[in-house]
Amino acid sequence: MAKQPPKREETLGGTIVHRLPFPGELTPETLQWLKALQPILIEQDYSITYLHSYAQDSPWFAGLTNKVLLGNREASGEYTYATPRGHGMYDGAETDWVELPQEGQVHAFTVCYFGSEEFLPETPYVLALIEFEGADTLLLTRLIGLDASEASLDWIGMKVQAKFLRNAKLKPTDVYFVPA
Amino acid sequence: MRPVYAISGGVSKFAKARPDKTFPAIVKEAYDYAISDIGLDHRAFISLVDGSVCSYFSDHFARQLMAGIMIQDYLGLCPKPSHRVEGGGATGGLCFQEAWKSIASGHMDVCLAYGFEMMSHVETWKGNEFIALASDISFDYPVGGFYSGYYAMMVTRHMKEFGTTTEQLDHVAVKNYRNAYHNPYSQKRHRITLEDVRNAPMVAWPLTRLDICVMSDGAAATILCSEEGLQKLEAAGATIPRPLVKVTGIGRGTDAMRMSDRPHLGYETFMRDYATPQEQASDDTRAYYQHLWEHGTRYPGIHSFRAGRTAGNMAYKKAGIADPLHELDFVELHDAYTSSEVQTYEDLGLCRYGEGGPFAASGKAFMPGVDYGLDLPDAPECPVNPSGGLIACGHPVGATGLMQNVFAIWQLQGTISKHFNDPTLQVANARRGATHSHAGTGTYVTVTILENED
CATH class of the missing domain: 3.40.47.10 (Thiolase/Chalcone synthase)
Known part of the structure; x- marks a missing residue:
């Protein structure tokens, strides 16, 4: 039998209150009493939709929808970025697009058992940084197809292969990696 | 100035x-x-x-x-x-x-x-989301943005690269929580054990809830x-x-927002641009680093913070510090994670890169006079986070770096006993201390040296 949590989960939400206890008559004594009042906490909703532009990095996302993994290379050809970058860190010039190999190896990883609210339903999930032959920087991605409960440092250095979502969402998770 | x-x-x-x-x-x-x-x-x-x-x-x-x-x-x-x-x-x-x-x-x-x-x-998980927005929202956040996850990736690499162990991380948690037991300002005052750290709920492998500040x-x-x-x-x-x-030195450094963009520099560049003067001057240390590079280490990669090393070197130069471990009486550093404290020992030159794990478990960063329930091989040399650090004091972000400086001022005034109503955490004869404040995955780092005029 699963172990019960030691306390009830705290959640927002509750009863709408129309009037709170308050002195019926304002006197010097009752005005002083107001300093002992517990703070009033209310909920405020806030949501917003952003129109986010991938701007100069857009071709990378277009590549994913076509099962192509792109990177950027400095104009000198001496430094290649596995995560898109419009201008070179070293030469300061506009970078060129290059195709990256679809196989790489795990540089570092973790298994997230908790996460930001948006990703809580997906826990546990594996985050990994991937290194590619011919690229000088890494790519952050999801690693799929491993048993999260068997996490081991031996996963570092593992050969992995890119997979692409058939129905792209135009997010960096349109590409993910599995053991090769 | x-x-x-x-x-x-x-x-x-x-x-x-x-x-x-x-x-x-x-x-x-x-x-x-x-x-x-x-x-x-x-x-x-x-x-x-x-x-x-x-x-x-x-x-x-x-x-x-x-x-x-x-x-x-x-x-x-x-x-x-x-x-x-x-x-x-x-x-x-x-x-x-x-x-x-x-x-x-x-x-x-x-x-x-x-x-x-x-x-x-x-709520906590929405808070994690807000914090994760301090990572690239095109390429990092949507993959599963979670700072504990980012730091866990750093430590898996540190472990693989240098042989760092979770038990060494546990020593940091025990030290900081037990220090905080004597600090009335701290949010968490627990006499935890190494086993408690490892048995706490896993957050991002291998970091548990007790490896992470609140x-x-x-x-x-x-x-x-x-x-x-x-x-x-x-x-x-x-x-x-x-x-x-008196504030006798300040230093700052920066690094790329995306961990994936961090360079992987060669030995010569590291020794020229990032090694401390003490490291550059030591035949033994040069040989040690050469050996690391021959076995694949590159700098800073994701296991080290060159922003922290840059800030430290800059502040030490201004304050005339050549041997931080022996010339600083204490350090209050940004331990959002036990692992980042280990990484920062190295950035601040308290030990060499790759030796942060053994340093954590050595006892050199512990306070004298505090019962840790541990059998430590070395005597305290430079207490790190005598206040309990972020892990135990808490991390209300905009206040944290100032809190560290307040505690440093009190240490150097010799007034910890007055402010804490407990003399245990007063570093004896504290003359010079450093505070270290750190952002993101190592994007902005400050180091400040404070000294008393005794």
């Missing part, structure tokens, strides 16, 4: 939630403590302070833009000059250094640095002044504790 003195500070009790007061009123607690500690009332201080710098990280948590001016107003500081600084987790350290600049440049004689964060207005509500404030400011304050009746505490 003129000499700059850090003469007083105050910290609100850090707590998971402070619904009893608004953020300006919580900053006021820290401010009131700082001015009363030098024997001034509000009217006397306000007549002499030239301006302020305000520190808070996120507009999302309070959902209040221009929160800084609300504090300036609430404290009665209008119309004196002020500005807000923001640099992620290093915001407090940047704020302190901006106040230093105001004094050192001659722009002000007395400057107040204050900061806060109110992280309880949203979100907090809180505020801190410090007062900095020039020699002229000191004279003015004392002429107005202030009692400034002696020995005076």
Whole structure:
């Protein structure tokens, strides 16, 4: 039998209150009493939709929808970025697009058992940084197809292969990696 | 540049939630403590302070833009000059250094640095989401943005590269929690064991809940002044504790927002641009690093923070420090994670890169006189996070770097016993200390050296 949590989960939400206890008559004594009042906490909703532009990095996302993994290379050809970058860190010039190999190896990883609210339903999930032959920087991605409960440092250095979502969402998770 | 003195500070009790007061009123607690500690009332201080710098990280948590001016107003500081600084987790350290600049440049004689964060207005997992927005929102956040995950990736690489163990990380947690047991300002005061750390709920493998600092509500404030400011304050009746505490060096560094973009530099570049003078001068250390590079180590990769090394080297040079482990009496560093404390030992030159794990378990960074329940091989040499650090004190982001400097001021004044009602955490004969404030995945880092004039 699963172990019960030691306390009830705290959640927002509750009863709408129309009037709170308050002195019926304002006197010097009752005005002083107001300093002992517990703070009033209310909920405020806030949501917003952003129109986010991938701007100069857009071709990378277009590549994913076509099962192509792109990177950027400095104009000198001496430094290649596995995560898109419009201008070179070293030469300061506009970078060129290059195709990256679809196989790489795990540089570092973790298994997230908790996460930001948006990703809580997906826990546990594996985050990994991937290194590619011919690229000088890494790519952050999801690693799929491993048993999260068997996490081991031996996963570092593992050969992995890119997979692409058939129905792209135009997010960096349109590409993910599995053991090769 | 003129000499700059850090003469007083105050910290609100850090707590998971402070619904009893608004953020300006919580900053006021820290401010009131700082001015009363030098024997001034509000009217006397306000007549002499030239301006302020305000520190808070996120507009999302309070959902209040221009929160800084609300504090300036609430404290009665209008119309004196002020500005807000923001640099992620290093915001407090940047704020302190901006106040230093105001004094050192001659722009002000007395400057107040204050900061806060109110992280309880949203649930923990929404808070994690806000914090994760401090990663690239095109390429990092949507993959599963979670700072504990980012730091866990760093430590898996550190473990693979250097053989660091989780037991070594556990030593950091035990040290900091047990130190905090004697610090009444800390949010968590537990006498935990190594086993407790490992058996705590896993958050991001291999980091458990006890490897990671918590979100907090809180505020801190410090007062900095020039020699002229000191004279003015004392002429107005202030009692400034002696020995005076002087800021003798500041340093800052930066690195790429995306961990994936961090360079992987060769041995020659590392030795030329990043090695400490002590490392450069040692045949043994050069050979040690050459061996690491021959076996695949590159710098900084994701296992090290070149922003921290850059900030440390810069601050040490200004303060004339050549051997940090033996020339610093204590360090208050940004231990958002046990693993980042281990990484930072190396960045700050307390040990060599790759030796942070053994250093953590050696005892050199522990306090004398505190019962850790551990059999440590070495005697304390340079206590790190004698206050309990972020892991135990909490991390209300905009206040954190200032809190570290307040604790450093008290250490150097020799007044820890007075402020903590407990002498245990006073570093004996503390003459010189460092504070270290750190943002993002190592994007902004500040190091500040404070010394007393004994």
